[in-house]
Amino acid sequence: MRFNERAHTYDQHAAPQRRFAEALAAFAPFPRGAEITELGAGTGFLTNALLVQGASVEATDNSPSMVELGRQNAPLADWKVRDAFTKIPKAKALASSGLLHWAPDPVAVLRNWHDAMPDEGRLLLGVPCDPCLFELRDLMGEGPLHWRDEDQWLKLLESAKFDVRAHGVLESQEIYPSSIDLFRALHGSGVTGSPRMSPTTLKSLIKDYDRLHPKSGGVVATWAWLLVDAVAL
């Protein structure tokens, strides 16, 4: 992933991430005045949705460029550069969208998050899950990420001692003019790593995607996000 490098083009290419972050906030709203630490806040999609609810938000991200942009987009939050995958400071409640699937060991991360919270402290979590981008993964293989489905994520939460009070998977079908535009969107939002295929392989991948997944004059990509409202036990 190249979030720091691509921070300036993230908003332009992250329409699904924005919708999922806004849906997550609406799925289980916080009461006015809630104090929330947000992890992997990016440019502030979820941050703004939480601020609108009247919450006070400490927004954190390990990318200095994301934090700089977040500060401009959501100036009412308190922005800090911080790694969410190591021990984190005490927090009354945590919120995060589109971050945890990047952790090499999500259970260890969830345990750290659990330890930072009081009993019954709330975790509002949004994480992409299977079948997200299955059309692309079927053609390319899994890549650097290990994709989990809803049940697998719920088991990880349980083993880190979170009690899931509500959950659901939100799926959307995004139409792109062609698969090149899907690749551009993924690249521009920073979710791709260093190029690992030759131009010839890429060309045939684009051709296969366009042929196998046409829809409404373009191509379709399925996006899926697990929304979770949980408390620390």
Ligand SMILES: C[S@@+](CC[C@H](N)C(=O)[O-])C[C@H]1O[C@@H](n2cnc3c(N)ncnc32)[C@H](O)[C@@H]1O
């Ligand atoms: C897909 S973006 C999601 C951003 C935002 N939450 C949203 O919904 O648009 C993932 C974010 O996680 C951040 N990130 C990745 N690894 C991180 C880590 N170890 N600690 C904190 N933030 C991290 C990236 O810099 C990026 O801003």
